[in-house]
Structure formats: C-alpha cells, structure tokens
Amino acid sequence: MLYSDKVMDHFNNPRNVGVIDDADGVGEVGNPVCGDVMKITIKVDATDHITELKFQTLGCGAAIATSSIVTEMAKGMSIEDAVKISKRQVADELGGLPAAKMHCSVLATDGLKVAVDDFLKRNGREPIAGVILSEDPNFDPHAEEETQAVAAENCHLHE
Amino acid sequence: MLYSDKVMDHFNNPRNVGVIDDADGVGEVGNPVCGDVMKITIKVDATDHITELKFQTLGCGAAIATSSIVTEMAKGMSIEDAVKISKRQVADELGGLPAAKMHCSVLATDGLKVAVDDFLKRNGREPIAGVILSEDPNFDPHAEEETQAVAAENCHLHE
Amino acid sequence: MQEGKSEPTMSDATPRTVYLDYAATTPVDERVVTAMLPFLTEHYGNPNSLYGLGRDAYRALEAARESFARGIGAADPGEVIFTGAGTEGDNAAVLGIARAGRARGKGDHVIVSSFEHHAILEPAHRLAKEGFEVTELRPREDGLIHTEDLRAILRDSTVLVSVMHANNELGTIQPIKELAAATHEVGGYFHTDAIQALGKVEWNAVDNGVDAASFSAHKIYGPKGVGVLYLKRGTPFEVYMIGGGQESKKRSGTQNVAGATAFAKALELMLAERETENPRLEALRDRVIDGVLQMPHTALNGARDVPRLPGTANLSINGVEGEAMLLRLDNLGIAVSTGSACSSGSLEPSHVLLAIGLKPEIAHGSLRVTVGRFTTDADVDYLLEKLPPIIELLRAMSPVYAKMFGASA
Amino acid sequence: MQEGKSEPTMSDATPRTVYLDYAATTPVDERVVTAMLPFLTEHYGNPNSLYGLGRDAYRALEAARESFARGIGAADPGEVIFTGAGTEGDNAAVLGIARAGRARGKGDHVIVSSFEHHAILEPAHRLAKEGFEVTELRPREDGLIHTEDLRAILRDSTVLVSVMHANNELGTIQPIKELAAATHEVGGYFHTDAIQALGKVEWNAVDNGVDAASFSAHKIYGPKGVGVLYLKRGTPFEVYMIGGGQESKKRSGTQNVAGATAFAKALELMLAERETENPRLEALRDRVIDGVLQMPHTALNGARDVPRLPGTANLSINGVEGEAMLLRLDNLGIAVSTGSACSSGSLEPSHVLLAIGLKPEIAHGSLRVTVGRFTTDADVDYLLEKLPPIIELLRAMSPVYAKMFGASA
Numbered sequence A, B: 001m002l003y004s005d006k007v008m009d010h011f012n013n014p015r016n017v018g019v020i021d022d023a024d025g026v027g028e029v030g031n032p033v034c035g036d037v038m039k040i041t042i043k044v045d046a047t048d049h050i051t052e053l054k055f056q057t058l059g060c061g062a063a064i065a066t067s068s069i070v071t072e073m074a075k076g077m078s079i080e081d082a083v084k085i086s087k088r089q090v091a092d093e094l095g096g097l098p099a100a101k102m103h104c105s106v107l108a109t110d111g112l113k114v115a116v117d118d119f120l121k122r123n124g125r126e127p128i129a130g131v132i133l134s135e136d137p138n139f140d141p142h143a144e145e146e147t148q149a150v151a152a153e154n155c156h157l158h159e
Numbered sequence C, D: 001m002q003e004g005k006s007e008p009t010m011s012d013a014t015p016r017t018v019y020l021d022y023a024a025t026t027p028v029d030e031r032v033v034t035a036m037l038p039f040l041t042e043h044y045g046n047p048n049s050l051y052g053l054g055r056d057a058y059r060a061l062e063a064a065r066e067s068f069a070r071g072i073g074a075a076d077p078g079e080v081i082f083t084g085a086g087t088e089g090d091n092a093a094v095l096g097i098a099r100a101g102r103a104r105g106k107g108d109h110v111i112v113s114s115f116e117h118h119a120i121l122e123p124a125h126r127l128a129k130e131g132f133e134v135t136e137l138r139p140r141e142d143g144l145i146h147t148e149d150l151r152a153i154l155r156d157s158t159v160l161v162s163v164m165h166a167n168n169e170l171g172t173i174q175p176i177k178e179l180a181a182a183t184h185e186v187g188g189y190f191h192t193d194a195i196q197a198l199g200k201v202e203w204n205a206v207d208n209g210v211d212a213a214s215f216s217a218h219k220i221y222g223p224k225g226v227g228v229l230y231l232k233r234g235t236p237f238e239v240y241m242i243g244g245g246q247e248s249k250k251r252s253g254t255q256n257v258a259g260a261t262a263f264a265k266a267l268e269l270m271l272a273e274r275e276t277e278n279p280r281l282e283a284l285r286d287r288v289i290d291g292v293l294q295m296p297h298t299a300l301n302g303a304r305d306v307p308r309l310p311g312t313a314n315l316s317i318n319g320v321e322g323e324a325m326l327l328r329l330d331n332l333g334i335a336v337s338t339g340s341a342c343s344s345g346s347l348e349p350s351h352v353l354l355a356i357g358l359k360p361e362i363a364h365g366s367l368r369v370t371v372g373r374f375t376t377d378a379d380v381d382y383l384l385e386k387l388p389p390i391i392e393l394l395r396a397m398s399p400v401y402a403k404m405f406g407a408s409a
C-alpha cells in the first residue's frame, strides 16, 4: 500500500492545523474506537463564504492528509460549494488514495459538512449538508448519525 | 535414494554374468511387467555343493547387484546352505539397500532357491527351497507361485 | 560442496558432466541470481510493511508481478499470484476452483487428463473423496488430448477441467485454447498446468482463454520453491493458503520478494531468447531422436509430427530397464531421466507412458532426454557415442531380451 | 534497486536507516547467502534424480535436514519437513492434524489461543466451517496463556491444541511444555507456532514434548519463502500439499535445496551466537522500554516480569494513531511496526492487543520495536531522541488527547 507524494506532503506538512477560538461553526466526526477523529472549525463571512478553517485530526496518514487538503480546498468557497466537496474530489486532489484508505476522505468531507450545518444552526437557518448527503449512496436523513454511520462503516473497513 | 558403493560396484562390475550351457539347475523368477527378471544357472557337484553360478538379470541397479553378489555368496556352498541365504543377508552383504529396493534381494534369493529345487527335481529328489521359504512371512506352500507372489508384490512396491 | 564430497560417488570421478534433464530442473541463470541477490541482503524489507524498506520491497514485488503478467499476457497484474512451488499452484487451482465452483452452484463433475503430473492427479483424488465425480480423460497414442474426446465427456455439471499444456515426460503440447473453449461451452472452468510450457511456447492468457494456470520457476532457470498461479478475474477460488491475507488475500505468507523477482527475470530471459533458442534446441533434440532411433527396437514415444516442446525427447528402448541405463550413463557423467524425475525416488513404470498405451514391460525401458540453455552439440555427440554400447551390454545381460525381441541387437 | 528509486519517497531522502522491525522480517546473513548460492548455480540438481547431480542435491538436502533436526532437538531427521513458508506449516499442522485426528476417531474439538497469528486463526475458522468445534483460549493481561485456563476448557474430544510459543507482537513466551503435557492428558495433539521463538529461546522437541511445530527462515536471517514443519513420528496428519510425494510423501513439490541449506545454516548461526547475543539484545530492548516509558501516558504491553523474547518490545502510546507515528519515524529512517506487519497493509487494531484486554482506542496507539543482530546502541539512541517530539506533535494535533488523557503532555 503506497501513499502518493502529495499525501505524504500533506501528512508531513499539514496545512491549517489548530482550533479557531471564535469559530462560527465546528464539526467533529469519527470515533477514537476506530482510530479516526477529525475536528474542524470554520469562520464564515457575511456572504456565506468560508474565510478560514483549522483542523485537528487523530488518525492515520490519509486521515491527516485529507483533513489538511480539505481546509485548503474549502478556503474562500461559499458554504453551498463547500458542502458539495465529495470524497472522490478530495482523493483526486491528493493524487489518489489506496483503496483501503478511501473512507478517510469521507471523514474530512463529513467534518466540513457538519461544521457548515453547525454554523447554519447557530444562526437559526436550515442545515444544507444533509441535502447534499442525499446524493451519497449511504444517505441517511439524520445527517449527524449518517456521519456516525460512515464512521462506523470505516471501522468495518479496518476489520 | 542412494546406493552404497558396494551396490554400485556390483552393478558396474557384475560377477558371474552369463548362462551355463550344461547347467545342473536353472531358476528364472520375476516378470518383465514389473521390470525385474532374473535367471540363474548353477552347477552342483557330487557332494551337493554349488561349484559354479551364472546369472542374467533385467532390472534396476539393485536387481543386478543382488544377483551378482548372490552368485558370489553361494559359490562353494552346499545346496542346503545356499537356499538358506536370506534377503536380509544379501542386503547386508551389499552394505544395505534403500528401503524401496529391499524386494530386489528377494528376486536374487528366490532365483537361487528355484535353481536348487530345479536341480533336485531333475534328479528326482524332494525340493527343499519351499521348506526354507516357510520361514518367510510371505510363505506359500507352492514355492513357484510364492515366487510369483513376491514378484507381484514387488510390482506393488513400484506403484 | 562438502555434503557432496562427504562420500565418494560415481559422479565425483566423472570425466565430464553432460546434463540432459532440463525438464526435471535447471540451473539458475547467473543473470537471475544477480537480479535476486539484492533482495536477500539489501532490500530485505517485508513488502507488507509501510516504511521505506517495506515500500521498496513492495515496489519490487509489484514490478515482478507486472513483468510476469506481461510475459504471460495476463489482462491484469492482479491475476498473478506468487506461490511457493509449482505443486502449490496445481493444488490450489484444482482444489480451490472445484470447491468454490461447486459452492457457487456449478456441478460437482471434474475432468483431469490421465497423464497429468501427480500434483494434479492427487488433488483430483482428494476431490473424489470429497464427493466430486472425477473423470480421467485419456490421451491418444500420439501423446495428445483431443478436443473431441473432451467434448464426449463434458457435462453441464462439469465445474473444472484440468489439462496440462506441455506434458513433462513426452513434451507433447495440448490444444489448450480449444480445450478451454469446449469447457466454457458447458460453463466449466479450465485450468492448465503450464509448468513445462512456460517460456518455451507462445503463452497468452487472454488469447488462450484459460481461467487458471500454474507455473514453476525452477523449470526456466529460476530458483526452486517459487511458483505462480495465474487466476483470471472472477474465477471461483477457495483460497488454499490462508493467514495474513497477502497477495490480495489470495495467498497468505510473507512474499518471497527475491524469488518473485528471480522468476520474473527468468521469464523475461526466456522470452527474449526464445526466437533464437528454440530452433537451436529443436535441432539438438532431433539429433538425439534420430541418433537413438538408429538402434534396433527403439521408438519415439508420442507421434513425431505433433506440436512438441523444443527440448524434450522421450524414447522407448526395448529390453532394458530404465534405472540401469540411467546409472550406466551417470557413470560417464551423463544425466538423463526415465519416468518422471519429479516423483520422489519413484521407479514405477511411468503413468504417462501407460496412459498413451505402452505395455508396462516397454514403459520400464523409457529414456527421457531434455536439452536446454547450456546444452551443446558436443554434449549430444557424447550421449550418442556412449549410449549404444550401454544398451547392448544391458540387453546382453537380460534373460528375456532374446526371447522377447529376437537376438537382432 | 531501480523500483525503489523509480519514485521519490521519504525514505530515499533518509539520513540513515535504523531497522527496528526484526519480528517482521530480517536481512539474510551474508554467511547464509554464501551457504545457499552454490545450490542455485552449481549443485542445481533435482534431489529426487538418481544421477550424480541429483545425489549431490539429495545429500545437501539431507544434511540440512539433519542439522536442522539437531538444532531443534528432534528425535529423528525424518520429523523435519521443509515447506514453502511459515504460513504453510501453520496451515498444514492445524488442518492436517485436526482432520486426520478426527478420522482416527479422536473427537472434533479444537483449541487455539485468541492471539495466534492469522496463519493459525484462519485455518481454525475453516475447521469450524467443516464442523469442528473450535474454542478460542484467551491470554491474560500479562500476555500469557495460562495452563490452568487451558485445563479448564480441555475435553476428551479435544483433538488439537495450537498455542504459539512466542507471540509475534508482544514477545511473551508461552509455557508450551506444560500446555503440551496438559493436552496429552486428554489424548489430544499439541502444535505450536514457534516462528518467533526459533533460535532465540531454548527449543528441544523431545524435551518440550510438542507433537508439531512451525518455523520460518526469514525470521532468523534466512530467506523468505522457506519454512519447516516439525511433525513428531506417529502424529496423525492429512498431507497438505500433495503430488510427487517428496519429503517422504509428507510434502510434495521439488525441494528448495538452496533454501533448506540456508535455513539450516541460519539456525546454526542463531544457536552458535545465542549465548552472547541474547543478553546484548535484552539490554537494547530494555533501553527502548525504559526510554519510551519516560513519556507520559505510555505503557508496556504484557507484564514486564514474564518470560519474553530478548528483542521484542510492545508499548502503548496513548493519544496517537500507530500509522501516523510509524510514518513520522519513517521520515527519519526509523523502521518500526504497529499492530502486525505480517498482515497485508492491514491497519485494524491488533487482535493480539485486544485479546490481552486493551481498549480499541488504546490499541490503535501501539508501537512494536524489535531489535536484532545488526542493531546498535546508537540505533536505540536515535530512536529515543526522535520519538518523543513526534509523539508530542501528534498528540498536539489530536482533537481528543486533551479530553481523554488530560493535557499533561
């Protein structure tokens, strides 16, 4: 199983590591039982564009690299576009991921989606990530559990 | 599977090869179907001692070596002693035989026994080899068939 | 080699060594040794480890897999599974495809040719014990399995047919493309033991349409104890060696990276040199055949005009027993075989020769000469000079030769 | 090695390579290479051939068998069967003894420890599918299988018990002599996977009373793809690899003479150097353990005071994920493992660590360091210098470390 040079670069030099204290939205997905946990904090401006992202990740090389690159990809995007980022786009952006690691990119995109919905909820607005997720085969109306479901499924991938 | 140097010596330089034209006794055992046939011709003097032996053998290295050494062992022996030569004695005299080849020494001793009985029959005397064979686990009252039985069993050893 | 010297043997006193048993095994080509050595001492990592040494080993293993896959015309390198012996591939294919095929609801009828290597026949017997119905397909006197003969016994319930590509004793080449097609007509899977054919005859997995094939490195100047099982995508397969899940879960056990690299290199060399090497070997082989046939009461086994391996000649020499002939030749440093040298110390009349209709007493007198990469014209001269007197001597010692064949030798 | 260079990797830019994963595999010792090479190119005969080249190979093979038998204290060289991998021996023993034992009328109950290698667990699962009743025996937190725990589950119907000698992840050594004796009390057969123990701990087949044991050459500076199955005379055994009938009909396939010679030589070297080497390795291992335990929220897995392999240390480093730690160390040329490197690219939390009671979130952060023949004090210094900052960095990146373990790092 080999990681691309770009994965190794983002693993070794992760971008935007940390926590935004006065974040507008926070997403935390994954489960230490599976060995993967990602927390992402975002700042969103008046035009619903993401101006800043920071992440923290406990996980394997792919989990850290996908977290890192998703913060780069989403920076400056509208929240609508940000929640549209697919796990495939993340993997492609990294020059591919080993099959056994594809689920890690789900962790990153899910984290972002949860953070956006958190931002919307805080402002009494309708969550939008769920709607996006419905295009996903694993769709589950309750976005949060859906995320958990994916995480759980990730566990299975580990067995 | 390795042959001892003595087996190789008797295989490469077989003693007493040929046929005694005016033989007093002839024994032929084995079966081309099994790949082993031995013919032994003997001369016996007035005191029932074997004065000369010659053999012809179609067969493997062990078949030829055991035939060769049995002619040396029996030379000068009384016919009573000659038919007592056991396959184990033949094998030991050769410095041992590979397990898969032990049956070949039976071919040699059986050939000698049949030749002695042939000599006795020619002179209207009772065969003695059968009696000897009775000490063999494979004993069968009809010495000739017994020999065939052994030969047949040899075939099985080949399968 | 102290073990070798520990005890004087005929061969140690030998004037020269003329190796004419390339079908039994081959020396490892120096170029193959050079290719494999770095993976023993320097790039020794476990290809399943994630760090640099492991990744280097992994890349080497996958490079070997890709090269081998190209060499056999596989659609996908993932269809190449490295094993620990030709026998392993044969066992895995016969047991694994039949069992998994039956589990998939395909029937329980299995066909193997009756002149397969024991590495195929024994697993077939085991399947019979497990309740499979096993039919043995006999070759004809020409040394070939005929597709119409296979068609005659194929059934809708036939799950597996295994027919070797080149027979190891006769060198005759079976029409595997036709046989595979016929098998597919009833929905069965076709395996071929291509251990003797590899690198010597055109071999393209996609073109010949087989579902599985076994190969062994030591028959083509690679090391012993290294094999490949080609398994076409989608072929049902109960995994044979199970554990850590290496080889994409198809064969467990830490991969022999040096061995895989060696096998790939050995195949590359065979293919690169085949065009010039095959005609050279065929000429040497034909000199052996024609030379031996000069002697009375000799015959070529299998028809002469059928497709054959370039290096293999199998002859009947009536009135002599094979081992005696072999040992006499060995005294002069000539290495040949009689019956199958792959069968441990075994001297039974070859089941292959019996299968093509030889009588046992004739089969006992078979001589297999196989020429290879390092065989010279002088080697063949030497054999043809030394063999006739040995045959005459052994026939003269035989109590039955005159009777059976007339004293005309 | 062009494959390695074909694509730039962290390891290629490495200042130095510090290999600390000797339990995964080992480089082949130059003395072993020297011993095996002549059998690739010069004495290349098939050991089953009757002529000189074959007899030389046969003698070398038997000399290797005798040497190996002496090395493991076997009563008889015929009890040593050469195989194509450690996994093969494990598969052959578990499947072969259970099936043949049942056929002999012994019951159908099989016991394997739950921290066995997958090469044992997978065959045990296959036996369960075949109708055997399989019980998993759990080790205790100390990393040991306790004989009283085995006694508690043994039955008159127990046909086979398989417990590894040294665990490959923990390095803890099981009391196989007692376990074998307990198994024999109910008339069962005892197999041990001694792949990690061979050459490192006292091993005498007659004395420890096991009925079967598996070994693998590449764990003791021999080549990959070579193993031995020790099978005590009279032990029921359904032959695993069938065909030509080599290895006294117990394992078919042309024997890897070079590999067998290499394995025997590798074992000789282990035994000759053990007395001086073990204390050296223990000192290095203890430096690793003590050094890592300096860091907060770390723990040694398995009790410290139980019998252990001299070179193996397994530690939990809370709040980090193993692969990330492994890759960071790899950037600096340090090769270690997390979980079992024998399991293809697998990253599941180690079943071994779960078996001794670790929580999954803890098991994800395990570090296995194994020192060996070429490990120096400087290597350990380098590891202990580079590891702590990596741990701190990864913990700082974790969203849960502070929550779970308090920010005290």
Ligand SMILES: Cc1ncc(COP(=O)(O)O)c(C=O)c1O
Pocket (backbone or CB within 6 Å): C252, C253, C254, C255, D023, D024, D085, D086, D087, D088, D090, D117, D119, D164, D166, D167, D168, D193, D195, D196, D216, D217, D218, D225, D342
């Ligand atoms: C305890 C144990 N058993 C079995 C194996 C499998 O051996 P191999 O990879 O040589 O087949 C290994 C290591 O790979 C091991 O450490």
Ligand SMILES: Cc1ncc(COP(=O)(O)O)c(C=O)c1O
Pocket (backbone or CB within 6 Å): C023, C024, C085, C086, C087, C088, C090, C117, C119, C164, C166, C167, C168, C193, C195, C196, C216, C217, C218, C225, C342, D252, D253, D254, D255
């Ligand atoms: C046709 C054929 N099949 C199978 C085998 C067995 O291969 P291996 O000895 O490498 O296991 C051989 C030769 O030994 C062979 O010639």
